[in-house]
Amino acid sequence: MTDIHRPEELIQIPHGLGPEDLKKLHYFLKLTQGFEDRLISLYKQGKIVGGVYTSRGNEAVAVGTAFALEARDVLCPMHRDLGAALVKGDPLRELMCQFLARGNSPTRGKDSNLHHGNRERNTLGMISHLGTMIPVTVGAALAEKMSGSGAVALTYIGDGGSSIGDFHEGLNFAAVQRLPFILVIENNQYAFSTPNHMQFVCERLADRALGYGIPGVQVDGTDVLAVYQATKKAVERGRRGEGPTLIETITMRLRGHSEADNFSYVPKELIEAWQAKEPVSRFENALLQRGVLKEADVQAIEERIAAELEDAAQFALDSPMADPEEAARGVFAP
Amino acid sequence: MTDIHRPEELIQIPHGLGPEDLKKLHYFLKLTQGFEDRLISLYKQGKIVGGVYTSRGNEAVAVGTAFALEARDVLCPMHRDLGAALVKGDPLRELMCQFLARGNSPTRGKDSNLHHGNRERNTLGMISHLGTMIPVTVGAALAEKMSGSGAVALTYIGDGGSSIGDFHEGLNFAAVQRLPFILVIENNQYAFSTPNHMQFVCERLADRALGYGIPGVQVDGTDVLAVYQATKKAVERGRRGEGPTLIETITMRLRGHSEADNFSYVPKELIEAWQAKEPVSRFENALLQRGVLKEADVQAIEERIAAELEDAAQFALDSPMADPEEAARGVFAP
């Protein structure tokens, strides 16, 4: 992986990605950031009930991994993976309604954040209990293998979540069954207030792959193209029926655990060191340096995104909450 | 580790073990075997309620590991570790009463097999749910570290049990806290009817240690001295405050999962191949070859053991079951 202390290091553009792809990636990174800016301001205006968890520092992981998937592939975004939901096709209005718990949201306001799934888009809806979605997504991979769809299934887990039993049970199950499953560790140095050295003492979480007899790779999580490439490789391996891959992405959580957390427990120098590798600007600068984008393009994209988000936010704000009685419905499927 | 296909290979006698130690080891191996012969016959006579799980093939692991511990060290034997309980000092009469569920057994007949613990002997009583005792024994290791006793804590898990979440959570917790904890994997090729290749696909379970940043060693589980040495090293490391060790012992379950299981699913050739390394006779032959024991000694030991077991069995058979009303007592500690 790239040395996090050499931010100036140039991002390599992999074969098979044309300018349009690069622009798409850039768009989704910016969109993620813009969406969360909007969430933060709505939160500050008291328009969001419950907590807001942004993906600051994780954008390249969410976008880069999802970009390596096809529509048929199953994806289970976790709490730092708004970008993955966007790439997978969740409409902005829907997502905004979901974060604002409106009655027309995917969960009809019964749940919030990214806790929704959609069969047509091949997404699974996470629950809060970390680790739970690993066996569940492995089950989706088993289904794809049984149906012979050729699709793979991918989900995420944090440095903190990597300590829970389901990480072990799920990966081992997928390995034994040689399932088309990809687990992406989002190692962003902290689990809430817990630094990595209090979470694990192995050198690389990717090394856990050895204990399951599967490949484990470590990649710079601030480099969207590196993340994309590593995922692409894992996807191809999965499609070939060779089994799961564990990908450890290294990045830094650049904000608090939630907007209620001032993260004073994170040394300022650490934040600054990582700010130099802030994933969105890092990629944007790379594209500007390479002339894939001009300043004017960036401005145009920002304006487009602002408009799209304005529309989505207004739509959500204008959308009513669900009837209270809706609370009593839907426990069981007909 | 030694190659399981070279049974003729000589057992090496480690430094620091005198003839008396070797004879003790031999005695405990034979006692384990004799005790289980007795259990099997009692079972066939219908004198044992519930299942009988013998440790055939695992004797050297149970005895060799426990022999490397001191009285102060905490031990949690699992279902194949009768030999460990014997080395740790469980009296034969007590054990026999426990297996026969008598009212004067350590569990007063409320539980059976090796499901008992004893604070004075520093043993913990297992439950059936595999994996559970790993975090519990890690908790004991934490207690010893906090009290500064210098004691270590050791428990076991099978190839099958190694797939459960508590394996992961417990080992990682112990590693992060640098606890004097030792986990011994009893890899005896099968989990009930499940062969290893359907349980995991990594090369060595010992390699999982890398994912926790702790040493992982593999040792011939049919060689009591090799097991002893590996454990001794782990114990010393623990006493030095350097943290846990994962030891994978390789052996073969030479009987059914329980006495109710005819284990027809195990290829006969496999059993035969491993019979050549049957742990008890393997060690006995080594001691005879080296002249540590003479045929006459062996016979004397067998007679002594027969007498001890006869006494224990009679004592247990003569012991009454608990009063039915005892069932209602002892849910809560005073």
Place this chain on the structure above:
Amino acid sequence: MSQVTYLEAIREGLSEEMERDPSVFLLGEDIGAYGGAFKVTAGFQERFGQQRVLDTPLAESAILGVAAGAALRGYRPVAEMQFSDFITSGFNQLVNFAAKTHYRYGEPVPMVVRCPTGGYIHGGPFHSQSTEAWFFHTPGLKLVAPSTPADAKGLMKAAIRDNNPVLYFEHKFLYRRAKGEVGGAEDVIEIGKSHTVRRGDAATIVTYGATVSLSVEAAEVVARDGSEVEVIDLRSLQPFDREAILESVQRTGRLLIVHEDTLTGGIGGEIAAVVSDQAFEYLDAPIRRVASLDTPVPFAPPMEEYFFPSAPKIEAALRELLAY
């Protein structure tokens, strides 16, 4: 029709549904070549192949989570717990993911969890537990607990065809002891409907599982003295048949609830609460319960016997209730 055992009835239910619907598959520990700890799936792997009869690693949370994931993707997995006791090792997957997913975003999780349950088999604290009450209290899960071969087969079909997570409690004591006729390929027993196994107007016993036959036994002894006691076998625990219970109690005025599970916080408490609320005017006597002691399940036979409900204990409670 020929007589089959309760275990064979479960097997028939499973195999017929696997024949009927290719989306049904089984997963669990030792269920393949070995046929399961109780041999319920003996021969299934030869017949349906390794893919549809999946031997898993020893990992209950993975088994249950994988089943839920496959269910969300259109399959109908039937997961086996080797003993219902071990479901605690995968508890979270059921109560937080499988149970809450349809409510949260409207997609069905059609899965069955086979739970070999209960005692009277000298299994001790970890192989004899009744684990239904935890799930009875978890919205989003359905629970069935057959007591006869016919119900075992018919409810297995219903459970597999249901679009929700269904916990299927198959009683280990009944596996080879309960015998009887079973229905055909399309005899599906509706989840939520009880079965009145004995008619009477003197009192009502509501029960399920292994204590159904013990209750009938007690009722028959009492009948010799002229009091005919009604015995309702719930069959389904969640949802349970409120109407049948209330209708019966309104006739008899006396209710005895019997279950093998421990007393405090057991399903009997809820039934008593519902009846004391909705049939208050009809009650001629206090609602009584016969259940296991509030302790773990003791191992030694004399204590085990003292712990579990028995025909004599039920009879004694009945006589007291009738004399009230």
Place this chain on the structure above:
Amino acid sequence: MSQVTYLEAIREGLSEEMERDPSVFLLGEDIGAYGGAFKVTAGFQERFGQQRVLDTPLAESAILGVAAGAALRGYRPVAEMQFSDFITSGFNQLVNFAAKTHYRYGEPVPMVVRCPTGGYIHGGPFHSQSTEAWFFHTPGLKLVAPSTPADAKGLMKAAIRDNNPVLYFEHKFLYRRAKGEVGGAEDVIEIGKSHTVRRGDAATIVTYGATVSLSVEAAEVVARDGSEVEVIDLRSLQPFDREAILESVQRTGRLLIVHEDTLTGGIGGEIAAVVSDQAFEYLDAPIRRVASLDTPVPFAPPMEEYFFPSAPKIEAALRELLAY
């Protein structure tokens, strides 16, 4: 005495016991430097050191198993679940190891599990659950659920000094809202004893946790029309104060059970069963319950409000009960 919040009272109980007994230590996620998700243990690590205020990896089963192991070895661990919802990830350690060990071989497991519980905080399905009923049904565990600062402190002391596993349900809604005086270093509140917070002869409300104040509120509204309703705060759920409940119902003849947990299979069912059995002759009306809907906890405020018990809902049920 000065007024403190419920949260400060918990903190006082913990710190005083840690001062008193060196065998007491804390473990959990983010409880050290950060002071816990709700800041209950803020400042503890500076004061008692890293060893006695242990930050753990994100692993509930390890946290609970380690606590049980340390307890067996003579310590008195207090384990924190970041939210009581997450206890499901370590469920097996509690119900099968901690709960059954003393019964099996007679050695005590003195541990406390702190469970920040309940809703009314817009937490959604996974940060609002009431998880007590699962453990209420598990022999070998004690459960307490304070509703005031005084009880929070006194029951924390009792829980830590108890020689059994005790689940301590601290209500998130009350943390900073409930204020009051608290007792001193030796004011230990006996586990199993309820507190009658309001006297009356017209009816009895039995409740606990966040619904205690809602019940009193409803009782006071009803009192304006002349009916004085007694309100019993259970405080301890396992064991619970049968005597106090029965004594009260024998006087009032009317019982309303109120709890925040979902209705079916909740603790209210057991209380109703006990009363309908043991106070049958005294009941002048059906036993009624007010509880949450049998669904997961919905997120959006209007649905959340519809889901949970409220003073108006309790008042309506009371009026119906009194009019019966």
